[in-house]
Amino acid sequence: QQQVKQSPQSLIVQKGGISIINCAYENTAFDYFPWYQQFPGKGPALLIAIRPDVSEKKEGRFTISFNKSAKQFSLHIMDSQPGDSATYFCAARGGGGADGLTFGKGTHLIIQP
Amino acid sequence: DAGITQSPRHKVTETGTPVTLRCHQTENHRYMYWYRQDPGHGLRLIHYSYGVKDTDKGEVSDGYSVSRSKTEDFLLTLESATSSQTSVYFCAISRSGGSSYNEQFFGPGTRLTVL
Numbered sequence: 001q002q003q004v005k006q007s008p009q010s011l012i013v014q015k016g017g018i019s020i021i022n023c024a025y026e027n028t029a030f031d032y033f034p035w036y037q038q039f040p041g042k043g044p045a046l047l048i049a050i051r052p053d054v055s056e057k058k059e060g061r062f063t064i065s066f067n068k069s070a071k072q073f074s075l076h077i078m079d080s081q082p083g084d085s086a087t088y089f090c091a092a093r094g095g096g097g098a099d100g101l102t103f104g105k106g107t108h109l110i111i112q113p
Numbered sequence: 114d115a116g117i118t119q120s121p122r123h124k125v126t127e128t129g130t131p132v133t134l135r136c137h138q139t140e141n142h143r144y145m146y147w148y149r150q151d152p153g154h155g156l157r158l159i160h161y162s163y164g165v166k167d168t169d170k171g172e173v174s175d176g177y178s179v180s181r182s183k184t185e186d187f188l189l190t191l192e193s194a195t196s197s198q199t200s201v202y203f204c205a206i207s208r209s210g211g212s213s214y215n216e217q218f219f220g221p222g223t224r225l226t227v228l
Contacts, residue, residue, distance in 0.1 A: 006155075032215050043203055043219035044156070089155055093215045100146050100158035100171050100205075101217060 006104025019077040023090035030092035116140045117220035125226045132191040136204030144207040145187040149200040194227045
């Protein structure tokens, strides 16, 4: 049973545009929601994270929007650049008793110049 | 990679052989994790540790064991490797895993192929 559902699987955005990736969860015990960026051959790198008592968090061009009642959160990348082309994963912590993260399946983002 | 090294970085082995992967950190973080990454599955938690000699199972722990005898080292062992364990394995560390400030930082990964 997938606890964090991520969409879309792949996304193509023009340079300068807004990239939007969505995630949904069911487990209300989740208490921390990070986003990771991964380049080929590298480990995931923490990009930005939010806790459920906050509806939005912005760091530079990256923004997380969080809707607790809908159990959804999304990543917005403003002014997308070719260097943002990577795979992005949403995740959640706190479900099922294990202390690790539950990840979405990932979104392959391509920014076209 | 936040002071995390993994060894080996690549390994090819045969079905039925034992394999041990090592994660080493220089950050003195209390929490350490092993994940596997497979196409179409994202990352899935195998085991984690919340201190020396303190470990627990994750979502996909069957066929794996772990040990942590020192703060800086977390070992993942496949007692008898199977082809279904072909994957990329990532180690992660966290200073405060037991709270909602659980920032996890990942190592560079080990690509394991079981023939």
